[in-house]
Amino acid sequence: MEKLNNEAILNLIQGAFPNDVLFHEEPYGLLTMEVPAAKGHEIIEWLKNHETLSVNYLTNIAGIHYPEDAGREFAVVYQLHSWKNQFRLRLKCYLSKDALSIASIVDLFAGANWMERETYDFFGIQFVGHPDLRRILNEDSMDYFPMRKEYQLEDATREDKDDRYFGRNNL
Amino acid sequence: MSELKTKEAFAQSSETIDGNIATINFGPTHPSTHGIFQNVLKVDGEKILSSEQTVGYIHRAFEKLSERRPYNQITPITDRLNYCSSPINNMGWEMTVEKLIGAEIPKRVQYMRVIIMELARIADHLICNSVIGVDAGALTSFFYPFTEREKIYELYEEICGARLTTNIGRIGGFERDFTPAFHTKLQSFLKTFPKAFEEFDSMLARNRIFMDRTKGAGPISAERALAYSFSGPNLRATGVDYDVRAMHPYSSYEDFDFTIPVGVNGDTYDRFMVRQEEIRQSIRIIEQAYKNLPEGSYKADLPDFYLPAKADVYNNMEALIYHFKIVMGETEIPPGEVYHSVEGGNGELGFYLISDGGRTPYRLQFRRPCFIYYQAYPEMITGMSISDAVLTLSSMNVIAGELDA
Numbered sequence: 099m100e101k102l103n104n105e106a107i108l109n110l111i112q113g114a115f116p117n118d119v120l121f122h123e124e125p126y127g128l129l130t131m132e133v134p135a136a137k138g139h140e141i142i143e144w145l146k147n148h149e150t151l152s153v154n155y156l157t158n159i160a161g162i163h164y165p166e167d168a169g170r171e172f173a174v175v176y177q178l179h180s181w182k183n184q185f186r187l188r189l190k191c192y193l194s195k196d197a198l199s200i201a202s203i204v205d206l207f208a209g210a211n212w213m214e215r216e217t218y219d220f221f222g223i224q225f226v227g228h229p230d231l232r233r234i235l236n237e238d239s240m241d242y243f244p245m246r247k248e249y250q251l252e253d254a255t256r257e258d259k260d261d262r263y264f265g266r267n268n269l
Numbered sequence: 270m271s272e273l274k275t276k277e278a279f280a281q282s283s284e285t286i287d288g289n290i291a292t293i294n295f296g297p298t299h300p301s302t303h304g305i306f307q308n309v310l311k312v313d314g315e316k317i318l319s320s321e322q323t324v325g326y327i328h329r330a331f332e333k334l335s336e337r338r339p340y341n342q343i344t345p346i347t348d349r350l351n352y353c354s355s356p357i358n359n360m361g362w363e364m365t366v367e368k369l370i371g372a373e374i375p376k377r378v379q380y381m382r383v384i385i386m387e388l389a390r391i392a393d394h395l396i397c398n399s400v401i402g403v404d405a406g407a408l409t410s411f412f413y414p415f416t417e418r419e420k421i422y423e424l425y426e427e428i429c430g431a432r433l434t435t436n437i438g439r440i441g442g443f444e445r446d447f448t449p450a451f452h453t454k455l456q457s458f459l460k461t462f463p464k465a466f467e468e469f470d471s472m473l474a475r476n477r478i479f480m481d482r483t484k485g486a487g488p489i490s491a492e493r494a495l496a497y498s499f500s501g502p503n504l505r506a507t508g509v510d511y512d513v514r515a516m517h518p519y520s521s522y523e524d525f526d527f528t529i530p531v532g533v534n535g536d537t538y539d540r541f542m543v544r545q546e547e548i549r550q551s552i553r554i555i556e557q558a559y560k561n562l563p564e565g566s567y568k569a570d571l572p573d574f575y576l577p578a579k580a581d582v583y584n585n586m587e588a589l590i591y592h593f594k595i596v597m598g599e600t601e602i603p604p605g606e607v608y609h610s611v612e613g614g615n616g617e618l619g620f621y622l623i624s625d626g627g628r629t630p631y632r633l634q635f636r637r638p639c640f641i642y643y644q645a646y647p648e649m650i651t652g653m654s655i656s657d658a659v660l661t662l663s664s665m666n667v668i669a670g671e672l673d674a
Contacts, residue, residue, distance in 0.1 A: 125606045126368060155511075156498050157610075158641075160621055160634040177608060177621065177636075184516060186608070209498030212644045220332070235325035235673060244333060251337045 102150070102183045104129040110151060115141060128186050135174070135191040139201035142176060142189065146206055153187060155179040156203070159213040161221035165247045171195040172223055176203075199224035202231075220245035276485035279316065279654065290318065293655070297326055301404050301659040304669025308646070308658075315654040320647040324640075328673040335633040339598030340366050341440055341574070343633070348434035350637060351671040354393035354614035355435045356385045356425065361611035364519060365620040366440050369607045370574070377565040378442040379521040383558045384455070385428065385437060386520070386611075387551040391462075392421045393614030394502070394544040394551075395469075397666040401541055402473055404663045405482045410472045417465050420458050427451040441575040442568030455559065463552060470545055483538040487649045487661025494535060497645040500638050501616025502543045503665055507535030513612040520611075524561075525554045537657075537664040573600050598628045615639050615666055639671040 104124055111131070112119050118141065121132040133141050145153040157177040164171055170192040178187045191200055202225035203210045214225040215234040222243035225231055233240065242249065296307040305326040311318045331346050338346070347358035360382050367374060395414045402410035422432040427450050429437040438444070447455075473479045489499075491507040504511055512529045514522040530546035532539030568575055572591050581588035594600055604626040610619035619636030642665065650658040 126608075128608060130606070154495065157608075157617070158619060158621065158634065158636040160632070162623065162632050175621070177619075181511060181516070188608070207498065208493070208496040209641055209644065212640060216640075235328040237325070244330070249333075251333055 102185060104185070107151065107185060107187070110148070111141070111145070114144060128188055130188040130190065132190045132192065135193050135200045138174070138176070138189065138191045139203055139206075142178070142203055143206055145178065145187070150183075151180055152182045153178045153180045155181060156207040156209055156213075157186065159210060159217055161217040161223055161245065163221060163246050167192075169194045172198060172221060174200055174217065174223060193223065198222060199226050201226050202228040204228055219243070222246070276653075276657070279652070289313075295320075295655070295658065297323070301663065303400060303663065304667065304672070306643075306667070306669060306672065310655070310658070312655065315656075317650050317653055317655065317658055320650055320658075322643070322646060324643070325673050327669050331635065331674045332633055335630055337629055339600065339628050340602065340630070341595065342598070343630070344439075345434065345436045347635075348436055349670050350635060350674065351393070351614055351618070351639070351668045352433060353396050353666075353668060354389040355433065356389040356437045357393075357611060357613045358618060359435060359437050360386055360520070361609065361613065361618050362620055363438055363440050364611065365607060365609040365622055366574070367569075368609050369605050369622060369624060370571075370603060372441060372569055372571055372574075374442065374520075374569050375565045375567075376521065376563040378567060378569065380558045380562050381443060381447065381567065382438070382520045383522065383525070384555050384562075385425075387555045387558075388421050388424055390551050390612075390614055391548050392418050393666075394548050397614075397663070398473070398541055398544050399469070400663045401483070401537065401660060402479070404659050405479055407473065407476075407479065410469060413472065414466075414469050417458075417462055417469075420454065420462070424451060424454055424458065427454060439568070439575055441571040442566070446567040455555075459552070459556060459559070463549075466548060466552075474542065474545060480538060482656075483541060483660060483664070484536060485534070486537040486657040487653060487664065488534050488536040489645060489649050490535060493645065493648065494642075497642060499616065499642045499645070501613065501642075502547060503535075503540055503642055504616065505530065506532035506539035506543045508533055513610050513617050517610070519609070522554075525557045527554050537660050540664040600628070602626060602628070610636065613638060615668065615671065616642070635674060637671045637674060639667050640674070643667050643672055 107129060108122060118133050118137050119131050123130050145151055157179050160175045162173040162175060172193040174191045176189040193200060202214055212234060214228055215231060217223050218225060218231055219233045219236050220243055291312050293310045293312055295310050296302045297305045307323040309321045334346060335343050344359050344362055347362045348355040350358050395418050399411045399414050425432055425435050427448055429435050489507060491509050494504050494507045508531050510529045510531050515529060527550045530543050532543050576595055577588035577591050582592045602624050604624050606623050608619060608621045610617045616638030618638060621634040622630055623632040625631040650661055
């Protein structure tokens, strides 16, 4: 069987979801696509059940916080893997800080359970339909989401650890 | 009458001991958790009805810490993920950064890395498998391989001076070439290890008591394992031959001839046997890599990332500047987004790195195989007895450091 290249994969996805690939690129050869958050579940389900693509493995789920990107402050990144065709795929769904929720994919991949809990724990992103969305690594009584950029690692009163020394100014 | 049948019958039987359901805390500190994590078991007599896990007891915020550390200072953090095979974590991270900056790594460095990473895999699997023995009541098989593991740690020491949390290598290669003492020690290890290992193997692999205890304990099907995103020996024990070294070769793994062992039932015995065979394959890989170790440099030409030699720092202006820039974290990093994974002791260890061009990662996520597969534990032990739950836990090789990050 001939190996699918990224272009062919992208064409297949764009064929099925003509308006939903908002952006795509290939950093280091890994096909990365932005899709609407509302369509994330549907697209992953389609990819999983597609006969040719057969994206059978969920590698990881990561949250990212971009506090300066108004309306798209949070991203949920799904990294998927098709073993049959030996390609990886990265799907990004951006969320606004005012509507921080996205459909859970636990029904598709049981392993998404803790990955989503971890993302919730650190970023506060709600996964709708998750069977048990609780904190996982942090303690239950914590009332903030520590991986957000507004929580600085260092003691804010210290002057010797100025953020400018770390290459950025306003985080 | 086989033990397997008895275990299945035990899981399926609906008879109760006295109708009372007891709640038992298995952990957080329990001799057989080998780390700190809690399982609240609901048991009917000896039989587990349900289990609820609590993790995070040693969460150290590695992902957050990484956002404030220059790239070379993140290597020691990775030590503390799976601390039974730190070199694999270290080198996985170094390779991630090298991929981001597009560095070209000499063939010799790649082979040297393969040798160290396979030694680490052997050390990791030896611990796991000997601990299964302990939890089944066989203490001899625990102490025996420690002599060999000690030799591996001495080899680490020759490379980097450290034993457990190694911080081995650098971005771009190694601090120094293999020393003559390393060569001597590795040669003697390659000579003596296979024999000692087969002796260890003979203590457990065909031991009737051990087989009866482990066969059928904590099984998982290939379908469920895939749904749970299993990887590594635990996945291979179910019969799926996914191995990052073969599917996405890194560090020249494509040059070596090795087989990927798979199990059938996905139970404790299969996990044990898969790891045993992987140790043999690792020795094969080391022998090939050592025999064909290419000539060349032990480091890449990366003055922006690789610390210059101390003598140059004191005598050469340019080296001093590079030294200062690296130590102070002033190195220029291109913006980018990269995912790199290696086959760690427990499975696919991934690094998802987003750089915004700053001195530190904008976001770094570790794909920790332990964290991902440990969530299947309740499903695997339901219907088992408590002693089987202990064996299942040790055979999954759940390392608290990797679990909690």
